[in-house]
Amino acid sequence: xxxxxxxxxxxxxxxxxxxxxxxxxxxxxxxxxxxxxxxxxxxxxxxxxxxxxxxxxxxxxxxxxxxxxxxxxxxxxxxxxxxxxxxxxxxxxxxxxxxxxxxxxxxxxxxxxxxxxxxxxxxxxxxxxxxxxxxxxxxxxxxxxxxxxxxxxxxxxxxxxxxxxxxxxxxxxxxxxxxxxxxxxxxxxxxxxxxxxxxxxxxxxxxxxxxxxxxxxxxxxxxxxxxxxxxxxxxxxxxxxxxxxxxxxxxxxxxxxxxxxxxxxxx
Numbered sequence: 049x050x051x052x053x054x055x056x057x058x059x060x061x062x063x064x065x066x067x068x069x070x071x072x073x074x075x076x077x078x079x080x081x082x083x084x085x086x087x088x089x090x091x092x093x094x095x096x097x098x099x100x101x102x103x104x105x106x107x108x109x110x111x112x113x114x115x116x117x118x119x120x121x122x123x124x125x126x127x128x129x130x131x132x133x134x135x136x137x138x139x140x141x142x143x144x145x146x147x148x149x150x151x152x153x154x155x156x157x158x159x160x161x162x163x164x165x166x167x168x169x170x171x172x173x174x175x176x177x178x179x180x181x182x183x184x185x186x187x188x189x190x191x192x193x194x195x196x197x198x199x200x201x202x203x204x205x206x207x208x209x210x211x212x213x214x215x216x217x218x219x220x221x222x223x224x225x226x227x228x229x230x231x232x233x234x235x236x237x238x239x240x241x242x243x244x245x246x247x248x249x250x251x252x253x254x255x256x257x258x259x260x261x262x263x264x265x266x267x268x269x270x271x272x273x274x275x276x277x278x279x280x281x282x283x284x285x286x287x288x289x290x291x292x293x294x295x296x297x298x299x300x301x302x303x304x305x306x307x308x309x310x311x312x313x314x315x
Contacts, residue, residue, distance in 0.1 A: 049283065051313055052086040052114035052293040053079045053306055057096060060123045065236075065266050065297050066090055067306050072097060076105040082306040086114035088293050089156075092124055094146035099153045106154075114291040115199060115258060116151035118144050119162045128165025129183040130176040130210070141183055145190055152194025159232060159258070160187070161201040166208045173209070180210060181224045188228040199258050201232035204240040212241045214248045218255040230257030234295070235274060239264045245274075246282055253286050261292040261313065268296050268305045269312035280315050 055075035056066035068075040079087050091097065102113065121127040127140035140163055148158045167176035184200065191198040202208075202217040211217040214233055221229050233249060233256045242248040249256065263272030270276065283292075294309040 049280070049288070049313055050085045050114075050291045051083075051310065052088045052291040053082070053084045053309070054088045054090060054117075054293065054295050055079065056090040058090055058092050058120045058124055061090065061119070064123075065262065065295050067294050067296060067298050067302050067309075069298075069302075072101075072105060076109045076111060078303070078306070079111055080109040082303075083310055084111065084294075084306075086112035086291060088115045088117065088291075088295065089113060090117040090119065091147075092120050093143070094150040099150065102154055113151070113154045113156040114293055116147050116154075116156055116158045118147050118158055118160055122162040122165075128163050129160075130165035130167065130171055130179045132168070132170040137179065137183075141186065144187055148187060148190050148198065149194070152191065152196055155194075155196065157191060157196045157199050157230075157258070159199040159201055160184075161203060161232070162207065164200075164203075164208055164210055166210060176210060177220070181220070181226075184226050184229055185224070188226055192228045197228055197230045197257055199232045200229050201234055202237065202241075203234075204237040207237075212237070214238065214242065214252045214256070218252040221255060231255045232258045232260060234260035234262065235279070236260065236262040236264070236266045239274060246278065249279075249282060250286065253288075256288075256290070258290050259283075259288070259292050260295040261309070262294075262296045266297050267299050268294065268308040270308055271299070276312050277315065280313065284315070
């Protein structure tokens, strides 16, 4: 099964669930040395590094780009797609679109996680959902021009109150005919929200295009209590073709986290 590892260059996310925080050449080298097939990039913005530089590193280390995160828009700039201020929503949209274009040139989808925001006293839930649907229609259409999907990630209840479960998010995409949006199944969030991770994946498998393969404590599989082998067998049986991506805490250190992640993906 294809594996990817997170490379983070956002200073504000230094304590986040990203394995390598090194300059990108070192990050690519470490990803390759551990045997990953791809990297997942978490950058401050689309103009942090040129597409040509990423392509050079890809060629040098034989790695694909699995996805491009957009979370810096939230953690660095405070932008969300459901903010009460339309000017902030517009800035959030533009930030994401530039990363969609960046990733698209690399054949990689962008991910919407924390930038989805949440409903509030000033933005009722139905209004926030409307903002999200409208934004996803525009963003997914831009992704389609590059021949890639756009990835939407349901988060746990402590990070958003929009969609917390895979099934609810899948129904939302279907309701709004968002056929170029696929779901990210993050097992850390699912451990909090789903009665059964296996059932949620099985019932919504056609809507899932990317997986963050993280244990119950956000560390590498095997360092928490998730039954990873049962999940791996299920994904093989279902014919999953996407990435298992290491969006995990770099504990006990980055290299051991990466090594354990690779071990944990072997049946």
